[in-house]
Amino acid sequence: MAEIPKEKLLWMYETMVKIREHEERVAELFAQGKIPGFVHLYIGEEAVATGVMAHLRKEDFITSTHRGHGHFIAKGGNIKASMAELFGKATGICKGKGGSMHIADLDVGELGANGIVGGGIPHAVGAALGIKLNGLDNVAVAFFGDGASNQQNFHEAINLAAIWKLPVVFVCENNLYQISLPYSKQQAIKSVAERAAAYGIPGVSVDGQDVFAVYEVAKEAIERARNGEGPTLIEAKTYRFRGHFEGDPQIYRSKEEVEWWKKNKDPIVLFEKTVLEKGLLTKEELDTIRERVKREIEESIKFAEESPWPKPKEVLEDVFSTPTKGVLVWQW
Amino acid sequence: MAEIPKEKLLWMYETMVKIREHEERVAELFAQGKIPGFVHLYIGEEAVATGVMAHLRKEDFITSTHRGHGHFIAKGGNIKASMAELFGKATGICKGKGGSMHIADLDVGELGANGIVGGGIPHAVGAALGIKLNGLDNVAVAFFGDGASNQQNFHEAINLAAIWKLPVVFVCENNLYQISLPYSKQQAIKSVAERAAAYGIPGVSVDGQDVFAVYEVAKEAIERARNGEGPTLIEAKTYRFRGHFEGDPQIYRSKEEVEWWKKNKDPIVLFEKTVLEKGLLTKEELDTIRERVKREIEESIKFAEESPWPKPKEVLEDVFSTPTKGVLVWQW
Amino acid sequence: MAVVREITFAEALNEALDYEMSKDPKVVVMGEDVGRYGGIFGVTKGLIEKYGEERVRDTPIAESGFIGTGVGAAASGLLRPVVELMFIDFLGVAYDQIYNQAAKMRYMFGGKAKIPIVIRTVSGAGASAAAQHSQSLHALFIHVPGLKVVYPSTPYDAKGLLISSIEDDDPVIFIEHKMLYGIKGPVPEEPYSIPLGEADVKKEGKDVTVVATALMVHRALEVANKLEEEGISVEVIDPRSLVPLDEETILNSIKKTGRLVVVDEAYPRCSFATDIAALAVNKAFDSLKAPVKLVTAPATPVPFSPALEKEWMPSTEKIEKTIRDVL
Amino acid sequence: MAVVREITFAEALNEALDYEMSKDPKVVVMGEDVGRYGGIFGVTKGLIEKYGEERVRDTPIAESGFIGTGVGAAASGLLRPVVELMFIDFLGVAYDQIYNQAAKMRYMFGGKAKIPIVIRTVSGAGASAAAQHSQSLHALFIHVPGLKVVYPSTPYDAKGLLISSIEDDDPVIFIEHKMLYGIKGPVPEEPYSIPLGEADVKKEGKDVTVVATALMVHRALEVANKLEEEGISVEVIDPRSLVPLDEETILNSIKKTGRLVVVDEAYPRCSFATDIAALAVNKAFDSLKAPVKLVTAPATPVPFSPALEKEWMPSTEKIEKTIRDVL
Ligand SMILES: Cc1ncc(C[n+]2csc(CCOP(=O)(O)OP(=O)(O)O)c2C)c(N)n1
Ligand SMILES: Cc1ncc(C[n+]2csc(CCOP(=O)(O)OP(=O)(O)O)c2C)c(N)n1
Numbered sequence A, B: 001m002a003e004i005p006k007e008k009l010l011w012m013y014e015t016m017v018k019i020r021e022h023e024e025r026v027a028e029l030f031a032q033g034k035i036p037g038f039v040h041l042y043i044g045e046e047a048v049a050t051g052v053m054a055h056l057r058k059e060d061f062i063t064s065t066h067r068g069h070g071h072f073i074a075k076g077g078n079i080k081a082s083m084a085e086l087f088g089k090a091t092g093i094c095k096g097k098g099g100s101m102h103i104a105d106l107d108v109g110e111l112g113a114n115g116i117v118g119g120g121i122p123h124a125v126g127a128a129l130g131i132k133l134n135g136l137d138n139v140a141v142a143f144f145g146d147g148a149s150n151q152q153n154f155h156e157a158i159n160l161a162a163i164w165k166l167p168v169v170f171v172c173e174n175n176l177y178q179i180s181l182p183y184s185k186q187q188a189i190k191s192v193a194e195r196a197a198a199y200g201i202p203g204v205s206v207d208g209q210d211v212f213a214v215y216e217v218a219k220e221a222i223e224r225a226r227n228g229e230g231p232t233l234i235e236a237k238t239y240r241f242r243g244h245f246e247g248d249p250q251i252y253r254s255k256e257e258v259e260w261w262k263k264n265k266d267p268i269v270l271f272e273k274t275v276l277e278k279g280l281l282t283k284e285e286l287d288t289i290r291e292r293v294k295r296e297i298e299e300s301i302k303f304a305e306e307s308p309w310p311k312p313k314e315v316l317e318d319v320f321s322t323p324t325k326g327v328l329v330w331q332w
Numbered sequence C, D: 001m002a003v004v005r006e007i008t009f010a011e012a013l014n015e016a017l018d019y020e021m022s023k024d025p026k027v028v029v030m031g032e033d034v035g036r037y038g039g040i041f042g043v044t045k046g047l048i049e050k051y052g053e054e055r056v057r058d059t060p061i062a063e064s065g066f067i068g069t070g071v072g073a074a075a076s077g078l079l080r081p082v083v084e085l086m087f088i089d090f091l092g093v094a095y096d097q098i099y100n101q102a103a104k105m106r107y108m109f110g111g112k113a114k115i116p117i118v119i120r121t122v123s124g125a126g127a128s129a130a131a132q133h134s135q136s137l138h139a140l141f142i143h144v145p146g147l148k149v150v151y152p153s154t155p156y157d158a159k160g161l162l163i164s165s166i167e168d169d170d171p172v173i174f175i176e177h178k179m180l181y182g183i184k185g186p187v188p189e190e191p192y193s194i195p196l197g198e199a200d201v202k203k204e205g206k207d208v209t210v211v212a213t214a215l216m217v218h219r220a221l222e223v224a225n226k227l228e229e230e231g232i233s234v235e236v237i238d239p240r241s242l243v244p245l246d247e248e249t250i251l252n253s254i255k256k257t258g259r260l261v262v263v264d265e266a267y268p269r270c271s272f273a274t275d276i277a278a279l280a281v282n283k284a285f286d287s288l289k290a291p292v293k294l295v296t297a298p299a300t301p302v303p304f305s306p307a308l309e310k311e312w313m314p315s316t317e318k319i320e321k322t323i324r325d326v327l
């Protein structure tokens, strides 16, 4: 990590802390009833999005999941607009129509969270196909969970990417649970990375709590993709510190287990320790970032709170992009 | 193969020849316009169904494909009734409602051909689950093609069988084509058996033209299943001697290629050579079987030809098994 | 009738499952988080403790795989699976196994197969769950022949219909509206069954017929009770099972009232609402005194924001206005 | 008008694809056997030779994967994919990518995405292809909002509508009835487009309105021409695009004739036929002089045997009888 430029280190820290602060505040706002619907938080998994996105350009694409805030933030999505979206406000990035599970920021190549587990994997393959046919040197990255790796799109889409040698990287965030089902009961193998063999592509498993490790592995995979050498499957072993969704009673795992991870494998704490010990960054630098990030998040919340609700008639807008004859409302 | 009982050898020969004769006559009847619809023949692949089914009991289950006549015959399906079915007659095994792609004989554990590629794979897993929960020592076998191994159900169903250690064997008939797409363009690996690694189950590839080789491999897999040791994935490399369906112009492969396989890898010819050379069976024994089989097939055709058509009103029957209020015909 | 205890819709379903599992060892429950978690809406709570991991199976996210497994298990004659599809919105990843396999096997096989599978699933808006967790997609199951489709509105109906569904030898799609899980109603402790294909007249009336489903039954009743005070007599019919459909009860009512409003929380086109309208204009044309009106959702995805979702759903205001329109 | 050459329906579609690929490098074709094989019904013949393997892509059997790939490619703004689903019956293995992803993205993302994808697919009975290769499932695409649904009946319409569909920025399901591929009709050599959402009155008449789709347009016209000789004047309307729907043309016709028959080769319930009936009884109630009658398939899977399949399909006899019934 000596070769990681300082700028990048600062960006990594800022990104991880931004995700953490964002998610902690969202948890509170949800508990207060200000954010409705289903909310799946990324706390504990920050190093995965961060270590991967460290290598991506704005023009690169990602596809995300129901647990998508971290990907969105790390890809550079507009946080004010996404916070307003979580509230269901008219100023939301989806005008209040999407909510947490459907946040997208096409302006920065974020092709969308997804309420369907596995639903976004082929979209990354599609973006990669577009990249290839347009002769670009961009890449697409699909994020998804351990649970998703048992789903149809994982199999079908990765195989397509493999035979067509597309510039795409598959990042499985194995947080050891599919809601209540532990990874050990989902698959009779030890790592999702073993599945790469089925498609003839490289597969690698990495400690998802160690942002430097993720950074290294992602670097290689993304370079391969950019160089036209085809896809890679990365498994990042990670852990969600909160319930599956806010309100989850978490009867399927022990408090001790959760505490152990929080205590020993917090990606932000580990990062701080490393950079301070190695003298790569100073305490002051870190504190400054944390303060700035907090302000930014608070501003986004203020913006969301003060924003107006969408108007009822907007329900009927945004279905089609070309004007259509015929009716959207079956006007009985 | 010295340990294969003579009875079994005779059964193998009879089964392969029965499939061959059946399919050749069906090809003619299709060309004559007597058999309507889509017909996918099993000629060239006889050793696969035969080598596997040699180990199955009547109470064991199989699920089949659009190319299902061979599986049906080898499992002991009622040929008269299936021939009548191909004709669309009232005496057909499905009363004329199913046709070639939907032939089933539940009485012998044949859970159905399938018009949806990959559609039957989970059904075998389901039968295996039933076997396990009922404490039986039967097994289920899913047959499917190389093309099917890229489809969602392959992935999802095999994973279920693996984690639940169900008594099921997955037999991929890799005949090197998915209609016009060669295997080499479907997958970036050399054998479908490599995909077993993704599920933590044994995978083995075998020469599907060599019935003895298939027999050995299937024996082990089926024993494992019966002993509660879980599923196996078998790939049998094989070749269809005719087009994908009757009427296929076959522009995607050379005549030479087809001729090579017919000449060098005909499973029936190879069987004859081996058993005669090793003195396991005599020419007379083989001829007797062939004659008997021919008669049987001709009888089934006669039966089909002479059978009546189903009556129009039968269209409305057999949707539900329990009597239902409300309408089946929306009687305008 | 003696006073019966009141329990929730979710508890009523749980009792039906418990009863069937206790009675028939072939009944098994499968789905995501149906085990110790008890289902994300609590419907399968306690079953794994009582019947064990073999009969109550948590599955990976592989809906086509595990619903297909259920179909195969049913076809084999060895089990009677009750499979949970966590949200009806997810049908798209398993639809082939439902409408091409389960629904058609018996017919394709000339009447020789029985497919005793129940697919329980959750529908409906009202929870800000957005476009992929709020849909009402029953029309997609009604359209394709071979499936029975049940959609109850009360705890009492839920229990009796789930028992009938599990005992039925055909594939049944059993739909539970997520906003109904918490409602309470009288439910006898002993098991009972309600035949599939019998509508229930939830309120008798003579001026106008309202056919409504699931959550909308409650909204229609609210409006009917309000209008009653003005002397407008609304008959509210809950078909309860959408396939088979109790045409007779519906047609008799239309013949009596001459007016029809259908209230269905679903997309408008090719819907259960158009279905009933078509039934009326074909088979009760001479009785009709006014246009048939349908109160449905608009032809848009379900929006997330509560401000928009409220507008998207058929409201009591819209129902009331529509009923007044046809009078 | 000058005499135009006659070509088949399949050739007309091929010309539209060829034109669009020649004009816009973003247009790519994907699907099973669409390359050298030219599609199993020959629609993509010659394209790979002209545009190469990169733009004409044979896919493995992975419909959810490759349709999803098309959706992602469209959403990225980098391509305008035309994806072939070999038979509409297979929609069940890819349905989520169609109705939950392609159809909803624009709405869920607040109007920011464009999803210019065309999914071409093949429907219809008449070829003894049995229960899983003969269905007419357009209702499943009409029901869920966000998809345009096109279903042409003539070579001329096929070419003009496919060009419009590929140039449209929204997802379009383009359905081709397999029994129409071989029919011939006049088709101009130059490219032209027919706007989505405009019905075509295939025959004017004043006694009864018949709304029919695809193959059924031809059967309806056959009957209309026969009845003409008896002095019965039948108006035959082909909506051509089912979403958006040209309500106006249909309603104007019903207002003129006062009688409506819908002929739709599909399952009856929650169908396009019930849709049009509901439209009529709602918006043209006062004009209706007789019950609305629908000629559809029965609520059963499609049987294999020609003897049964013939009975299953809406026949000219049934159409004729039904028209006479409402007169
Ligand atoms: C196709 C589908 N099936 C089920 C669900 C319900 N569901 C939402 S998240 C989830 C668990 C996902 O597990 P994983 O992929 O490991 O992601 P994680 O939540 O652990 O980040 C499930 C079952 C869904 N949204 N889509
Ligand atoms: C889901 C689905 N997609 C496509 C098809 C059309 N189709 C029928 S057979 C076939 C090829 C199957 O290839 P393979 O699995 O290798 O079996 P084979 O025909 O070679 O025996 C295709 C694409 C189908 N029936 N079902």
Ligand SMILES: [Mg+2]
Binding pocket: A145, A146, A147, A173, A174, A175, A176, A177, A178, A179
């Ligand atoms: Mg997980």
Ligand SMILES: [Mg+2]
Binding pocket: B145, B146, B147, B173, B174, B175, B176, B177, B178, B179
């Ligand atoms: Mg093959």
